[in-house]
Amino acid sequence: MSERTDDIRISRAQPLITPWILQEELPLPEPEAAAIARARRDIAAVLAGDDPRLLVIAGPCSVHDPAALLDYAARFQAICEPHGDALLPVLRVYFEKPRTVIGWKGLINDPDLDDSFRINKGLHLARRVLLDVAALGLPAASEFLDTTFGQYYADLVSFGAIGARTVESQVHRELASGLSMPVGFKNGTSGKIGVAIDAIRSASHSHWFPSLTKEGTPAVLQSSGNPHCHLILRGGSDTGPNYHPEAVQAAAEALAKQGLPASVIVDCSHGNSEKDPARQAQVVSSLCDQMEQGQGAIRGVMLESHLVGGNQPMAAPAALAYGQSITDACLSLEDTAPLLQQLAAAVRRSA
Ligand SMILES: O=C[C@H](O)[C@H](O)COP(=O)(O)O
Numbered sequence: 001m002s003e004r005t006d007d008i009r010i011s012r013a014q015p016l017i018t019p020w021i022l023q024e025e026l027p028l029p030e031p032e033a034a035a036i037a038r039a040r041r042d043i044a045a046v047l048a049g050d051d052p053r054l055l056v057i058a059g060p061c062s063v064h065d066p067a068a069l070l071d072y073a074a075r076f077q078a079i080c081e082p083h084g085d086a087l088l089p090v091l092r093v094y095f096e097k098p099r100t101v102i103g104w105k106g107l108i109n110d111p112d113l114d115d116s117f118r119i120n121k122g123l124h125l126a127r128r129v130l131l132d133v134a135a136l137g138l139p140a141a142s143e144f145l146d147t148t149f150g151q152y153y154a155d156l157v158s159f160g161a162i163g164a165r166t167v168e169s170q171v172h173r174e175l176a177s178g179l180s181m182p183v184g185f186k187n188g189t190s191g192k193i194g195v196a197i198d199a200i201r202s203a204s205h206s207h208w209f210p211s212l213t214k215e216g217t218p219a220v221l222q223s224s225g226n227p228h229c230h231l232i233l234r235g236g237s238d239t240g241p242n243y244h245p246e247a248v249q250a251a252a253e254a255l256a257k258q259g260l261p262a263s264v265i266v267d268c269s270h271g272n273s274e275k276d277p278a279r280q281a282q283v284v285s286s287l288c289d290q291m292e293q294g295q296g297a298i299r300g301v302m303l304e305s306h307l308v309g310g311n312q313p314m315a316a317p318a319a320l321a322y323g324q325s326i327t328d329a330c331l332s333l334e335d336t337a338p339l340l341q342q343l344a345a346a347v348r349r350s351a
């Protein structure tokens with residue numbers, strides 16, 4: 001017998017449920033399906049400039065406690081309610097965390113936060129949370145990181161993101177080309193926007209790529225291309241923040257140069273806040289000034305916000321403070337509310 005040459009670094013394998021079984025156990029009710037389809041159209045209209053509202057994607061950096069997320073969701077929805085003429089609120093519901101090196105990779109990968117990696121449980125929880133958010137009537141935004149997990153929950157997502165660490169990845173561009181909702185591509189971690197513009201162009205085309213059918217069979221899928229992809233400015237390590245007027249204008253011009261609509265979402269967190277959550281307020285102020293001065297390219301903002309501000313180290317669930325992030329530090333909802341008001345006022349004044 002010759003020496004073994006494959007699977008030499010695979011130490012375990014476990015069964016994975018199929019998307020079909022999960023969807024049968026946790027089906028999407030008809031009224032929620034209609035609301036998600038409507039939200040996707042509304043988001044596309046805002047991004048195209050056909051709806052004057054501003055897209056506001058807010059919520060925790062990551063979901064680790066579904067109850068706290070739903071608590072946040074109901075409060076966020078109530079705060080946004082008086083601003084329905086100016087804001088289109090979407091809840092950040094992020095289950096998959098891309099790590100710079102290593103760390104907790106999110107609720108799907110490790111739902112018990114204890115390195116037990118019960119991915120089937122994580123997929124159930126993710127779908128349950130998204131159904132509960134949909135039942136509130138709030139659209140959900142999520143980052144797609146694993147290229148097959150979307151088959152388990154993308155039907156419940158109204159806005160998709162491809163992150164700064166995967167924007168150059170061909171498989172993520174292929175994935176976005178086949179997703180059913182508008183997708184935002186972040187600029188790269190260094191701050192380069194060209195890679196995100198390339199991604200938008202790539203994802204608008206048809207691709208053939210391997211994936212998983214709902215029944216769990218490997219298949220080669222052909223996408224038709226996604227016409228609703230756009231740029232998310234998130235700042236970067238080489239360029240610094242890119243929310244200020246010159247950077248937004250440069251991004252609008254770079255998009256137009258490629259024949260793409262001059263439409264951007266600005267992530268107030270990450271490289272734009274340099275991971276200091278309080279600085280998200282400075283980003284919002286600048287965006288409000290820019291909108292009032294006629295910068296029409298700003299069509300959305302993203303905020304990292306949770307019930308309690310800051311973050312806390314990872315611990316056993318029972319030892320964690322309620323409503324506080326275990327990944328990036330967030331603004332408290334209390335400090336987020338005035339920013340939502342400020343954004344709504346700026347949208348009204350710039351109309
Ligand atoms: O948004 C979350 C984080 O910024 C991202 O997942 C990277 O996190 P890390 O640098 O702590 O690994």
Ligand SMILES: C=C(OP(=O)(O)O)C(=O)O
Nearest residue numbers: 098163164165186234270
């Ligand atoms: C990881 C995220 O952002 P970025 O890709 O911009 O680092 C995120 O939004 O959770």
